[in-house]
Amino acid sequence: MTTQVNKDLTYIKIGTLEDFRERMGRVIRLNQKEIAVFRTTDGTLYALDNRSPHRRGGPLAEGMVSGHFVLDPLYDWKIALDTGQVQAPDSGLVQTYPLQVEGTDVQLGLTLEQAGQLGLER
Amino acid sequence: MGAKRQKLVLIGNGMAGVNTLEHILKLSPEQYDITVFGSEPHPNYNRIMLSYVLEGSKTMDDIILNSWFWYEEHRITLHTGTTITAIDTQQKIVTADNGLTAAYDRLIMATGSNPIILPVPGHQKQGVVGFRDIADCSVMLEAAKQYRNAAVIGGGLLGLEAAKGLLNLGMNVTVIHLMADLMERQLDPSASAMLKAELERQGLHFLMEKQTAEIYGGERVEGLTFSDGTKLESDFIVMAAGIRPNTALASASGIEVKRGIVVDDYMQTSADGVYAVGECAEHRGVCYGLVAPLFEQGAVLAKQLCGVQTKPYEGTQLSTKLKISGVDVFSTGVFLDQPELTVIRKQDDWKQQYKKLLLKDDTIVGGVLYGDVSDSSRIQQWVREGTAMTEAIYAELMGAGGTVLSAADRVAQMADDEIVCGCNGVSKGSIIKAIKDNSLTSVDEVKACTGAGRSCGGCVPTVSHLLQYVLGDEYAGQKTKTGICGCTDLSRDEIVAAIKEKHLTTVKEVMHVLQWHNPEGCSKCRPAVNYYLGMLWPQEHEDEKDSRFVNERMNANIQKDGTYTVVPRMYGGVTTPEDLKKIADVAVKYDVKMVKVTGGQRLDLIGVAKEDLPLVWEELDMPSGYAYAKALRTVKTCVGQQFCRFGTQDSIGMGIRLEKTFERIDMPAKFKMAVNGCPRNCAESCTKDIGIVGNDGGWEMFVGGNGGIKPRIAELLCKVKTDEELVQMVGAFTQYYRLTANYLERTSEWVERIGIEAIKAEVVDNMDRRRELYQDILAVLAELKEPWSTALEEQRESSYLFDAIQMK
Structure with a gap:
């Protein structure tokens, strides 16, 4: 696994640009954890926990993407892709992760703590 | 995390206690480390809805209020199946039956109540x-x-x-x-x-x-x-x-107990740092056994615990509703006749309705409703506020004499704190504030901004009246023009006309050219526009998967845990031993959680992992049953002439033929059919979009039935003599519906909107038009491909839709 350390974040390669289609989320599985990666129409990539903050949970990756928001596929909550903030009238927060693109590689940024929790070596 | 958190322990993992925690987490999420002990092995569930579980209209899962994940997410330590047996109020430590202990700074007792078991001889017998x-x-x-x-x-x-x-x-x-x-x-x-x-x-x-x-x-x-x-x-x-407050633990721990655990107006018990809430508590001599007081108590207690100023809890005016389907009963305040009270009563034995209002010196002090309980919230408010009886109220409630209050006057009279939307707890005051502060002008905007009307929709008329009340004529002006959703002001017909006229062919183009406010639309308009494009340009329009709802995109029904259900096609509800074996083998191999017979006579494999979907389809090697789609779901059939002694027509044969002919085509909404071999109607034609009943001389075709949220009995469209005529009629009707219905509009609503006579004129009476509609739908049907095998082919090139990217 390619890793790169930058400002206390560990970046790991999760795929290349063509692995992520516009407006169609994709799940990245890191051990037990699932992260949903979205690519918006303007080409921006976002990574969030693949878990709705709705009290009954459920995945996010299958949600419809509109602009820089994803619409929760089970409960239709509107969630901002950049901040993970659930939009009014609902409320909640989804953990987001930084992504960076190097050439065509897409890399996911994790803090050392997060990487440790997921059992990823440096 | 800065300052050290205080320790909060909750005994009793039920509605009263957890509701209090929810308030605390909203007010001051960082203040406490929270530990919860519950005797039952479940997370918090809605005890009031147990009746529905028993009745069969809800499952256990449906009534869970807080999932395991909720506790995890709020870093609450939860011990289920663990009963606290002792509280040391000096050392501030609780001890459980399994030896666990927990220290607290603040302790909430929400131990609820127990059913009273009458101590008659034999009460301990099994059963x-x-x-x-x-x-x-x-x-x-x-x-x-x-x-x-x-x-x-x-x-x-x-x-x-x-x-x-x-x-x-x-x-x-x-x-x-x-x-x-x-x-x-x-x-x-x-x-x-x-x-x-x-x-x-x-x-x-x-x-x-x-x-x-x-x-x-x-x-x-x-x-x-x-x-x-x-x-x-x-x-x-x-x-x-009856029930008895569960006070054993409190009294054993030296906390003051009468009938319940005695609390003051801030829910504090006699012990320092110990509070009680819900059915176990006794407040001003009253123990409550209903849900409303527990929420009010919880709100006061949460504020108290978070150091937020709060009004004292002063008791709750009770009202009752019985939760039995088909029986509506309501009462509040004083409900029995007494000599000093004036009683207004209206009993209607024909409609089975009863209304009673009780007055003490002209002040409304109680009421009873039976049959129609739509006035319940108003009566509750009148009693709570001690409203004086007036001619207007009399006229409104009893419907005779005097001036009848307009809806706008009625909302004007509502108190600001009266709850309009019971599902989401939104008051009149907060709706009015939202309308004023954010210049809202439509029900949809109020929904989006406050949540009112978003769950069951029962309060939408009241929300609309509130808009009218705040905006006056401005609202009436707005009402005439509403878009299909918040993203556009254009109606369905205007959008369809523009797509035709300007020859628009993609969702993006439609939204761009028609100047959507929200450039990429929402979950309402994206699938709708995608459908209209496919309906108008069947050859040209390329289906846009990113505008499909997840189920239609995946060709399977998503469940709340992210797994899917798979329903293979079983034409007319007929299968074979070979197919059954195959289905059983797949169910075992992929470890599905349940195999269920559906309402439409199919088999449903519930709980298939997303990655396994293509494998399951491949091994089943059967066509998709479309259980997920806005399309023909099933044709339900009775046994019919082939075997049944009453059968006058081959219902199975006709059902299979119709299903094979009309499957896979996109519709505005899901679509169900049934075919019966005789008027006994065993396959229930009256609740289907198209229901067919055979008789000795031919077939009767009923349309617009629905057994769902708003049940409706299908209406007779026509009688035909031959099988050919029937298939043609079904095709023409279906195509006319496809062309003219709003997206998501079921035939039951569509038939009412368009009118059965207008549909007859187009489909039955005008032979040329019927033939044309039938030819058109056949042309579209000819182009359709089976979606599972298509998905499998695509999947061989790219597993994008199904596979996660696996790291490490």
Whole structure:
């Protein structure tokens, strides 16, 4: 696994640009954890926990993407892709992760703590 | 995390306690480290809805209020199946039955209540239960499978709900009541008599004014003896004679207890740092057994614990609603006639309705409703506020004489804190504030901004009246023009016309050219526009998967845990031993959680992992059953002429033919058909989009039926003589619906909007038009491909839709 350390974040390669289609989320599985990666129409990539903050949970990756928001596929909550903030009238927060693109590689940024929790070596 | 958090311990993982925690987490999420102890092995569930679980209209899963994940997410330590047995109020430590201990700074007791088990001889025999928790509910569900005769002791709210539940489960149920009237603590004799008559009509038996003296039998109960010497045979007994606050722990720990745990107006008990909330608490001499007080108490307690200024809790005015389908009963305040009260009463035995309002010196002090309870929230408000009776209120409620209040006047009179949307707890005041502060002009905007009207939709008329009230004529002006969703002002017809006229072919183009406010639309308009494009340009339009709802994109139904269900096509509900074997093998191999027979005569494999979907489809090697789609779901059939002695037509053959002909085509909404071989109608044509009934001389075709949220009986469209004519008629009707319905509009709504006569004129009377519609739909049908095999082919090139990217 390619890793790169930058400002206390560990970046790991999760795929290349063509692995992520516009407006169609994709799940990245890191051990037990699932992260949903979205690519918006303007080409921006976002990574969030693949878990709705709705009290009954459920995945996010299958949600419809509109602009820089994803619409929760089970409960239709509107969630901002950049901040993970659930939009009014609902409320909640989804953990987001930084992504960076190097050439065509897409890399996911994790803090050392997060990487440790997921059992990823440096 | 800065300052050290205080320790908060909650004893009792039920609605009262957890509701308090939810308030605390909102007010001051960082203040406490929270630990919860619960005796039951479940996360917090909605105890009020146990009646629905028993009745079968909800599952256990449906009534869970806080998932395991919720506790995790809020870093709450949860010990289920763990009962606290001691509180050391000096050392501030609690100890559990399994030896666990926890120290607290603040302690909330929410231990609830227990059903009263009458101490008559024999009460400890097998087959005698209370009705209080999920475990009781499971015992009752099991009992109904094995035993036949049930007795319910207690004709109060809980007893009647339990009795109705057992009746629905197929038991023969007798309710035994000590008093002369059912629900005498909530209803007056007139309403009580109407209730009893209705429940008898539904099949319950009653023994009134009977006192149970003994429960007899061997190890298991066999019957009851009453104080008058009479007997009732019974092999299952539910005690629903009332509840008693669960105070054992409090009194053993030296906390002051009378009937309940004594609390002050801030829910504080006699011990320092210990609070009580809900059914276990006694406030100003009253122990409550209903849900409303527990929420009010929880809100006060949470503020108290978070150091937020709060008004003291001053008690709750109670009102009651019975939760039995088809029986609407309501009461509030003083409900019994008394000499010093003025009583206004209206009883209508034909419509089975009863209304009563009680006045003390012109002030409204109570009310009872039976049959139609739509006035319940207003009566509750009048009683709470001590409103004086006026001509206007009289006219409004009793519907005679005086001036009738307009809807706008009525909302004007509502108090600001009155709850408009009960599902999401939104008050009149907060809706008005939202309308003013954010310049809202439509019901949809109010929905989006406040949540009011978003769940059951029952309050939408009130929300609309509130808009009218705040905006006056401006609102009326707005009402004439509403877009299909918040993203556009254009109506369905305007969008469809523009797509045709400007020859727009992609969702993006439509939204761009028609100047959507929200450039990429929302979950309402994206699938709608995608459908209209496909309907208008069947050859040209390329289906846009990113504008499909997840189920249609995945060709399977997503479940709340992210797994899917798979329903293979089984034309006309007919299968073969070979197919059944194959389905069984796949179900075993992929470890599906359940195999269920659906309402539409199909088999549903529930709980297939997303990655396994292509493998399951490949091994089944059957066409998709479209259980996920806005398309023809199923054609339900009866046995018909082939085998049935009553059959006059080959219903199975016709069902299979129709299903094979019309499957896969996109529709505005899901679409169901049924074919019956005779008028006995075993396959239930009257609740289908198209229901066909065979008779000796041909077929009758009914349309616009629905068995769902808004049931509707199908109307006769036409009678035809031959099979060919029938298939053509079905095709023409379906195509006309495809062309003219709003997206998501079922035929039941569409038939009412367009009118059956207009549809007859187009589809039945005009032969040329019928032929044209039929040819058009055949042309579209000819181009369609089976979606599972198509997905499999695509998947061989790229597994994008199904596979996660696996790291490490």
